[in-house]
Amino acid sequence: MTEAAPKNTARPSAEIRAAISDLVAEYAYLIDANRLEEWLNLFAQDCDYKVVTRENVEQNLPNVMIWCDNWEMLRDRVDSYRYVNEYNLHWDRHVVGPLRFGDQVGDLWHIEASYLLAQTTLEGASSLFSAGIYEFGIRVTDNRAQFVSVRVIADTGLVPTLLATPI
Amino acid sequence: MTEAAPKNTARPSAEIRAAISDLVAEYAYLIDANRLEEWLNLFAQDCDYKVVTRENVEQNLPNVMIWCDNWEMLRDRVDSYRYVNEYNLHWDRHVVGPLRFGDQVGDLWHIEASYLLAQTTLEGASSLFSAGIYEFGIRVTDNRAQFVSVRVIADTGLVPTLLATPI
Amino acid sequence: MTEAAPKNTARPSAEIRAAISDLVAEYAYLIDANRLEEWLNLFAQDCDYKVVTRENVEQNLPNVMIWCDNWEMLRDRVDSYRYVNEYNLHWDRHVVGPLRFGDQVGDLWHIEASYLLAQTTLEGASSLFSAGIYEFGIRVTDNRAQFVSVRVIADTGLVPTLLATPI
16 A cells, blocks of 8 residues: 555545455464465455564564465465475464454555464474464455455464464 | 355445344443343344354364354343352453454344453453354344354363353 | 433444444554554543453452543543553453344443453463453544443452553
8 A cells, every 4th residue: 555545535435344354264273274375365466465574563673484475376375385385283263353444545444353263283282372463454356255365464473383373 | 144044245345244243242341340130132133142162163062052043042042140059259351352343144243253351350350261153144124233152163162260240 | 320210222323333343442552553542532531431340340349440430531541551650561452242233221321241351471472461342431422432331340350460551
């Protein structure tokens, strides 16, 4: 989103709220269901997906934990997870909080939402794995919503297995 | 839901969304408030309530942790909790994520929602007790919503006190 | 809310639901972003903000952990946090569950919502800090929403650092 673009402070319609809420629910659902190939379909071709830490954001440091600046890179990441690298097996469970509707620029909405992510090991231990906030850029056209940008700001980066599945 | 029934892929109206969201909020609220007798009233007479583990679902195994296949059984379960068995006393706190609106068959909606359940002991220690997902079958008639089926898929079954209060 | 006032059991309109949901999202967001001065602006002048424990509520005991019975007191509390007292530094992350719309008295809505609050230390450890429920009194006029009362009922009070940031 460029700062120069005109901002519309109109509140989102019920239809737009519903479309965006459904997209966010689907995002979390598909990761948790390990249906990452379908999760990819929620993103636009020109998407940007990034995982950063709060510390780096607040200190304006450039480091990122994951960064895919288009859809093909994001697909490669999923392929890598599926076929190339070995990670610790686990089950994810996201719970996302209420949506914060921010600026609208054209058909692009800026949305924030907190999340808690629990992971369960194959041995059956559930624990809090990551807490943080999503910054979503979501394009809504004809009430179809799609992710243009996702920035995950994790409250901590001190998680050895962070790079396995997306957050 | 029988697979043969015609599916309607129309999106839910704002009224139906609100009715379903309110029902789910009430479900969690009444368990957490230990008002289980009122919680029972959210269910249809022909309801089915089941708690299973993710492992069993993914491996298509038949084991269940709790299964009540009609309202009277569900009431018996609450009665048993209240009057018969002794469980560890605790306080529940559910936080449910955004609703995922699935298929509609007639007036029956298929909804999924992730949950995190924290428990607090009488000594005052709060911890994550269960993470998982709800699969709800919710009947909405005249904007009144009722549970026809609830399947709780817990990410792990390794919880000694799981069978006390409903999830 | 006085018991004698006439209660309206009408369900909230989509506009009122949206206004209230946005206010609650903003509440959590601004605390987590450490923008407490802006958080203050969500409250009415005649507001009442209170943190109590579930044990005290259930036993009808008068003890409170934090109580500010007007806006100036609440501002003092934030000032104290900012400039006077030293607390352990940490990052908050709230996830709030679905809203439970209760009684409406005039333009005042009674809302409940469960929360989980994770904290992350500067060393990078995230953990569940508090679980509980909000009881909000929210005034909605011309679709602008404002907190008139907030009662945070924490499931446990056994948290040494509870009094630093608001919950």
